[in-house]
Amino acid sequence: MATAIADSVVDELVAICGEEHVFTGRSALFNRARVPAPFPAHRWDAHIPQAVVLPVSAQQVSEVVKLANARGIPVVPRAGGTGLTDGAVPLRGGILVDVKLMNQIKEIDLDNRTVTVGPGINMLKLSEELRRYGFIYPDNPASYPCSLVGGRIGTSGWSLIGGRFGHARDLVISFEIVLPTGEIIRVGDGGGPKVRKSSSGFQLKHLFMGHQGTLGIVTEATLELVKHPEAEFSMFYAFDNYMDAWRTCGELARSSVATLAGVVLFDEWKVAYLRRDDEAYIPQDDSAKAVVAAAAYGFEDELRAGAKRLLRIGQASGGKYMGDEISQGDWWSRHDRYATPQHGRTRDGQVALMSWHCEDAAIPYPELPKVREKWHAIAAGLRERFEMFDDWGMFAYTNGAFKPWGDYLTEIDIGIWESKWDEESWEAWVDAKRELARVSIEHGGSITACHGSCREGEVDLVPLEMGGGFEVMKKLKRVLDPNNIMNPGKYLLDQAYEEE
Amino acid sequence: MAETTTSGEATNGRSSTLPEEFLEQWRDVAYNCFSSGHKFCREVCPVTQVTRDERFTPTAFHANVIAMEKGHLSIEDVAEDYVNCTMCGACELRCPNTLFTGDFYRFRQRTIDVVKAMRAFAVEQGIHQKNWQRWAELTDRWGNEPVLGWTRETSGSKVRAWAAGLDIPTGGETVLFADCEAAFKRPSVPRSVALLLRACGVEFGLMDQQWCCGGPMWETGYVDIAHKMAEHNMIDWRKTHTKRIICPDPHDYITIIEHYPPLDENFDEFEIVLAVDLIAEAIREGRLELGTPVQRTVTYHDPCRLNKRLGVWQSPREILRAIPGLTFIDVDHVTQWSYCSGAGSNLWVEKPELTAEISRRRIAKAQELPGVDGLVSACPWSERPLTEQGEAVGMDVFDIFEITAEAAGFEV
């Protein structure tokens, strides 16, 4: 439990950021403690910062970080606070640096096709502005309406349409970052902020992509401008068994249709879960057990040709096209179908409000059926012991940027009746997280495709997954953050400071 | 030193934790939000767009209920945070818990109700916002809101002054509820409505003593005064056997349909109608001719209570498209879920700079549209800050009834 921050520190923060942007009041602290991932509200006060600042410039961020170093106070960067791995959750109090006021569009460069923004801007709001020029910023996670560019870099986010337009790391060209010791540097592919591909020096952009705020604070980013698509195509196919759906998913992903943006596989548990309210839209035939969806974007002429190739695969697959209303409506609602608390059900079918945990992993295509079996068994084990856990099924999404035929962002969604948390259920949950992560590694995958892996439970397996890479992580952390003030306690990186 | 709550538990020195009745009513919606973590509300929230402060987000408004239940926060910690809301309704509409499953479960997010309840709880605990308290006291004393300032009385006897020379009778089967802000501050609005209704052949009267609908009292936590206003108005209607009440201002309409029925078991006697729907219907059916061209290039501001809260966005556009000579550049009503004037729930009375900034941004959005130098709204409350911000940059702000009356050949 964090103690109150020293008045002298608060005074210094005020001198840097101005009185109106420094907060120590309880509501300011308690409302910046969590992210959407399941949160131990019974231990809320263990996760609050000691002070909050809302800086407006890289200079202010740099000075705050230097102050933190001088006084040995932790710093926790926070963009949207919409991540799913506790990256923005304070573990040791400290100064929370909330970048939301840094949400300006600084420059739109039509010649270089870039837009430069502050880290506090949301992608949907950015795209609304870009539309006036005929552009969009298509970094499209489920959190598209609420996550912020700074967090997308912090987590190296994944996009539902990454197969066509790339993911955060492909759409972010370069960014300015304040290092844990306060220096402000620019990283990208090489030197010029608008260079997309370079071989000059180390490729530092990739080091900081996905650092979960442990290596610095992003203060500006230069992004790709993508032409607003002329046309969109989405199709949903229903199958009476999972394996046919899995095979069709693979075929579509390997189709090499250039306009293809992504393919999604819904397993039987997921279809059953969506049925909990799908009846609200169009009642589905009982024979629909698993579903495959695909989406594509482009000019109308190329898209018609590409869509027909995809449809021919669908028609030959044994699956049934689910009609335009579902194929379009369900695709357009792709951001909104995940975390519906009312979809929670107790064992006797009563509605209970549940929060949503999404375990995401990167799994090679051939391993998907086996991983599905093992993960559902883990979820069933939890449900058997505690009614508060509910299996909301699995999705698998094409994971590769521009090349959708590789591995899959594989997720199991578990509903958790959070008001029932106690120490026993929390421990069981953390164990389950470890088991889920272990399965991913055993099947040649990664613990996480895009959320990050610094939550309790899964983080224990990061050294196993990284192998020798974990030693490199520790060395880099020690060098860049000698005083361990930048989001300390994440990713087991305290180990970097232990004497041999 | 620990104090005890109504439930007898120690609260570490924090007084005024939430009573069980409050939690019974609001715990479920609070958990519905807290458990979801969607936060799609934030970027459509006009206050969050300006302040970027998580204390004033719809998310925080719900999380605080949970935090207060667990003894981490008290009403003293959060009362002022709850001031920062226009009750525009964008959050609770955009929230997937409403938009995607609210109808299926008959259970939706109700951020506005949570904010109202928390503001009322604060007032009950003796925590007042200075200007809102004064505003409530004067409304109680005068019968109408102090829309002309703290010292210019806005009594029930003066509320019909805008109708001078129009010979409108008192009461009758249909009554025009002119609204405090419109009646006193922007009388061209009720005058325009009155002339248009006459032109459509609608017979109507005015209340004997129209009092404030009570809306801002419910919104700022002064529930007893709100009840007093509502009861008075219903007695006034019944005095002349009024059956239909026409509301030009969507604030009145939504207050009456949401808050009056629980106070009166015979409320079904009354039919409440939006003037904007009535006028649109009259145009559609050929009962209102708009023969005078209005040569302007304008855009339309969807007032929050009309668009987000009531789902009424077609009637005003129908009206504008029927005005000859008018070049109407539209911005769709879903994009406008994230627009606001900042005037709602009397935010401007406590935080004028915040309302001013929200309005400034709304005007700036209108300026981006090619050739537009006029913004039409359909809510007198929004027109106050929008007009002020518009003046600074040469953007004229009209009420829809003003511009329609002009098109009907009236000089208001």
Add this chain to the structure above:
Amino acid sequence: MLGFRLSAQTPPEATRVNDVVLTRLEHIYEIDPSLMTEHVRQQQIPNWDMRRIVDSRWEHLHWMQDHFAERALSGEELLAEIEKEA
């Protein structure tokens, strides 16, 4: 009817669709209320508000389509073309 009438806000009688779903208002499906009695209770939602939610959902979905692309292609149309080509 143009205006608001309180008596017009009560939902009509329910018709069962399956063992967990019923319908009252046209084209609007609802959960069997008996599944919301123990842990979370339903709210009173007037008919005008139910319609607002449903209408708003479709309006939002069309907005989301337009946000990402100027138009959406129809799978049914394309399938008809594929059939003709066969």
